[in-house]
Amino acid sequence: MTSPNGSTTNLSADPAAIRRSFDHTWATLSPIGRDRVSGGYNRFPFTAVDLSLREWFTAEATKRGLDVEVDRNGNQWAWWGTPTSGAVATGSHLDSVPGGGAFDGPLGVVSSFLALDALRAAGVTPVRPLVIINFFEEEGSRFGLACLGSRLMTGQTNPDTARALTDNDGISLADAADAAGIRAQDMGHDADALAKIGVFVELHVEQGKNLVDQNASVGVASAIWPHGRWRFTFTGEGNHAGTTALVDRRDPMLPFATTILAARSIAETHDAVSTFGRVRVDPNGTNAIPARVDAWLDTRAADEASVSGVVRDLSAEASAAGTAHGVEVEVSQESWTPVIDFHRPLRDRLVATLDTAGISAPVLPTGAGHDAGILSNAVPTAMLFVRNPTGVSHSPREYAEEVDCVDGVIALAAVLTDLLTSPAETVTAGQ
Amino acid sequence: MTSPNGSTTNLSADPAAIRRSFDHTWATLSPIGRDRVSGGYNRFPFTAVDLSLREWFTAEATKRGLDVEVDRNGNQWAWWGTPTSGAVATGSHLDSVPGGGAFDGPLGVVSSFLALDALRAAGVTPVRPLVIINFFEEEGSRFGLACLGSRLMTGQTNPDTARALTDNDGISLADAADAAGIRAQDMGHDADALAKIGVFVELHVEQGKNLVDQNASVGVASAIWPHGRWRFTFTGEGNHAGTTALVDRRDPMLPFATTILAARSIAETHDAVSTFGRVRVDPNGTNAIPARVDAWLDTRAADEASVSGVVRDLSAEASAAGTAHGVEVEVSQESWTPVIDFHRPLRDRLVATLDTAGISAPVLPTGAGHDAGILSNAVPTAMLFVRNPTGVSHSPREYAEEVDCVDGVIALAAVLTDLLTSPAETVTAGQ
Numbered sequence: 001m002t003s004p005n006g007s008t009t010n011l012s013a014d015p016a017a018i019r020r021s022f023d024h025t026w027a028t029l030s031p032i033g034r035d036r037v038s039g040g041y042n043r044f045p046f047t048a049v050d051l052s053l054r055e056w057f058t059a060e061a062t063k064r065g066l067d068v069e070v071d072r073n074g075n076q077w078a079w080w081g082t083p084t085s086g087a088v089a090t091g092s093h094l095d096s097v098p099g100g101g102a103f104d105g106p107l108g109v110v111s112s113f114l115a116l117d118a119l120r121a122a123g124v125t126p127v128r129p130l131v132i133i134n135f136f137e138e139e140g141s142r143f144g145l146a147c148l149g150s151r152l153m154t155g156q157t158n159p160d161t162a163r164a165l166t167d168n169d170g171i172s173l174a175d176a177a178d179a180a181g182i183r184a185q186d187m188g189h190d191a192d193a194l195a196k197i198g199v200f201v202e203l204h205v206e207q208g209k210n211l212v213d214q215n216a217s218v219g220v221a222s223a224i225w226p227h228g229r230w231r232f233t234f235t236g237e238g239n240h241a242g243t244t245a246l247v248d249r250r251d252p253m254l255p256f257a258t259t260i261l262a263a264r265s266i267a268e269t270h271d272a273v274s275t276f277g278r279v280r281v282d283p284n285g286t287n288a289i290p291a292r293v294d295a296w297l298d299t300r301a302a303d304e305a306s307v308s309g310v311v312r313d314l315s316a317e318a319s320a321a322g323t324a325h326g327v328e329v330e331v332s333q334e335s336w337t338p339v340i341d342f343h344r345p346l347r348d349r350l351v352a353t354l355d356t357a358g359i360s361a362p363v364l365p366t367g368a369g370h371d372a373g374i375l376s377n378a379v380p381t382a383m384l385f386v387r388n389p390t391g392v393s394h395s396p397r398e399y400a401e402e403v404d405c406v407d408g409v410i411a412l413a414a415v416l417t418d419l420l421t422s423p424a425e426t427v428t429a430g431q
Numbered sequence: 432m433t434s435p436n437g438s439t440t441n442l443s444a445d446p447a448a449i450r451r452s453f454d455h456t457w458a459t460l461s462p463i464g465r466d467r468v469s470g471g472y473n474r475f476p477f478t479a480v481d482l483s484l485r486e487w488f489t490a491e492a493t494k495r496g497l498d499v500e501v502d503r504n505g506n507q508w509a510w511w512g513t514p515t516s517g518a519v520a521t522g523s524h525l526d527s528v529p530g531g532g533a534f535d536g537p538l539g540v541v542s543s544f545l546a547l548d549a550l551r552a553a554g555v556t557p558v559r560p561l562v563i564i565n566f567f568e569e570e571g572s573r574f575g576l577a578c579l580g581s582r583l584m585t586g587q588t589n590p591d592t593a594r595a596l597t598d599n600d601g602i603s604l605a606d607a608a609d610a611a612g613i614r615a616q617d618m619g620h621d622a623d624a625l626a627k628i629g630v631f632v633e634l635h636v637e638q639g640k641n642l643v644d645q646n647a648s649v650g651v652a653s654a655i656w657p658h659g660r661w662r663f664t665f666t667g668e669g670n671h672a673g674t675t676a677l678v679d680r681r682d683p684m685l686p687f688a689t690t691i692l693a694a695r696s697i698a699e700t701h702d703a704v705s706t707f708g709r710v711r712v713d714p715n716g717t718n719a720i721p722a723r724v725d726a727w728l729d730t731r732a733a734d735e736a737s738v739s740g741v742v743r744d745l746s747a748e749a750s751a752a753g754t755a756h757g758v759e760v761e762v763s764q765e766s767w768t769p770v771i772d773f774h775r776p777l778r779d780r781l782v783a784t785l786d787t788a789g790i791s792a793p794v795l796p797t798g799a800g801h802d803a804g805i806l807s808n809a810v811p812t813a814m815l816f817v818r819n820p821t822g823v824s825h826s827p828r829e830y831a832e833e834v835d836c837v838d839g840v841i842a843l844a845a846v847l848t849d850l851l852t853s854p855a856e857t858v859t860a861g862q
Binding site for chain 2: 260282285
């Protein structure tokens with residue numbers, strides 16, 4: 001294989017060997033946090049399942065002779081070579097949405113370890129260290145704010161705000177972290193850790209069917225749509241479902257229903273996607289008119305003006321519906337990620353490297369957020385996508401063909417080989 | 432006081448004494464299962480809170496020298512006199528809806544103990560025993576089926592069905608009962624227990640403002656509206672909220688929203704009340720289109736045809752909305768209580784007794800279900816209501832003025848005195 005800067009490596013990717021290693025590694029990870037009935041995963045931070053995932057990561061690193069560090073924000077770092085600034089970083093996350101799939105996150109971590117194996121098998125001699133990172137709380141499933149590990153590290157989230165976040169049982173992130181042996185008081189902007197990353201490449205299963213349409217097993221990310229989360233709180237009056245006349249009710253479920261339907265039609269108007277996927281009803285009793293409904297809106301579009309337009313119009317609709325039912329409506333932003341255009345020279349370099357390796361990788365945007373998106377504000381960052389035959393994600397039905405996963409490992413190994421062996425000044429210089 | 436059959440008792444109700452005793456007794460019960468933040472109660476069967484409530488009941492009975500039995504279905508019975516058939520029974524329940532009020536259930540139990548105290552203070556000599564019953568799982572908050580203790584005892588619920596009911600954590604009623612020391616295998620129709628009840632009178636806080644409108648502290652029930660619970664299951668396809676195009680979605684939240692709004696308009700059409708108070712979203716993640724939404728409909732009206740009409744029309748609307756979104760909709764009945772017309776001679780007897788005691792008690796229907804409604808299919812049954820100044824129930828804001836609670840105790844004592852001292856043939860014979 002010839003890298004774009006002209007040096008030649010002897011990376012002879014052996015698909016059969018990678019496949020065997022993939023099978024074995026995947027099998028050790030698969031049972032952790034899996035619901036036996038639904039087949040979905042519940043991998044939430046600071047739980048027993050999370051501890052098992054961290055132990056799995058440490059074990060995979062240790063058996064490869066890598067040193068593992070945990071940074072101030074709970075992210076795990078496995079080092080090939082002496083930790084120093086300007087390393088080539090890869091990895092992803094091991095947590096899941098509630099009832100999530102097996103691939104979203106773990107595929108990137110597993111592929112990183114297997115790509116390292118391929119590099120070693122090929123005798124690649126890096127001129128800078130490689131580090132594989134397991135990012136903490138990427139999905140935001142427990143504490144509501146996605147990409148928390150990368151947001152804290154890069155200073156994009158105030159640590160006081162993060163520590164005060166609570167889960168559905170009212171447990172604060174600070175208490176959960178301390179109970180899991182990660183000092184919550186140490187969390188926050190970690191310039192030392194960040195300086196160690198010279199360039200970051202995250203491999204991820206595609207969450208959509210772009211690669212199916214383009215008949216490609218691997219793609220390169222161009223951009224992440226701007227996206228955010230807003231909490232809609234409808235406060236009415238709890239009362240008896242059997243004895244309260246309709247005209248006497250202040251039932252928050254009704255304006256919530258109007259808001260769900262409006263979210264769909266307003267998203268269509270703005271060429272956006274909008275979802276109410278999470279709802280909390282208080283007290284949630286069959287024979288009780290709710291006192292309050294909390295619902296979380298996820299909205300994304302190709303440009304920021306469209307997202308803002310959806311939230312503006314929907315807030316107005318929700319407020320009007322609330323007024324009609326004597327229900328108070330509050331809308332608060334819980335997270336916001338501006339549009340991410342990935343580092344153009346690095347992206348072009350990945351496409352060229354893959355092309356040289358015989359892999360034709362289309363360039364495509366995504367509506368999904370990633371730690372790579374957060375890091376891209378601080379360091380040159382790129383993403384590789386692996387084909388998803390159904391496009392389904394955040395579901396037990398999420399899937400990737402093993403042959404495509406192997407292609408992903410080969411692609412990542414090619415990219416890492418290039419980045420680890422090229423002169424520093426060329427790595428992100430757009431060659 | 433003169434009872435309707437002409438005998439004279441020396442019941443000299445002392446409001447000040449009852450009030451002091453009410454204060455004291457209420458204070459011992461109030462802290463159990465109370466949420467310190469909301470002030471609402473979470474008193475669910477077979478929990479540590481439930482065990483505390485049972486211990487409280489036993490302690491109140493024991494300090495009055497009453498023997499306590501637990502029947503095969505988990506109901507507690509406190510006996511004044513030797514247990515035998517044909518007793519005068521009173522009482523209510525101690526469990527609550529999620530975030531419920533302090534009065535719904537407990538007021539009837541506390542008033543029963545205080546009425547007994549008043550009877551003893553007055554030197555009433557009963558010709559039959561009195562029994563105070565704490566019914567199990569009246570609200571159906573944990574296992575979904577209301578009035579479970581009385582339904583099982585009277586054979587109105589199949590015990591196999593009951594044992595297989597599960598709570599939100601998937602724990603079966605059978606397992607929860609066994610863990611709490613109540614043998615689930617013994618549950619079911621209990622003719623021996625039922626035969627012990629000659630007549631049943633339940634006192635309850637009103638759940639509505641009828642007594643406010645009629646300027647009365649105490650009322651007598653005429654009927655309970657027919658009512659039922661139906662589970663609406665919307666099954667779509669879980670997927671990523673950011674990467675799934677609107678046209679590719681099968682989002683169950685949308686037909687659910689249409690169904691919420693239709694429930695209100697259809698209830699108006701049928702002169703009924705309909706409520707979606709309980710919702711379960713799977714997986715309930717902000718960035719995941721739900722795979723499934725379960726929602727429970729509570730519907731009631733003055734006549735059964737109206738209730739059936741609501742469910743028929745709403746099922747059709749839900750199904751059509753489901754089809755429009757590629758979502759499967761299933762509707763299943765979880766409980767059904769036909770209209771209850773309380774025993775007319777007994778009801779008239781209560782009104783006459785109260786009138787003689789100087790209490791003008793209006794007769795009124797209610798939309799709320801009660802164990803008294805279940806028992807009325809098996810034995811002569813009546814209810815007393817105590818004024819609720821706001822009408823609010825199933826909410827931390829549920830309330831009754833203490834002066835009205837004292838009136839309730841006096842009314843119950845008058846009724847019990849009459850029933851305990853009259854010849855057997857006259858008790859429910861319409862005299």
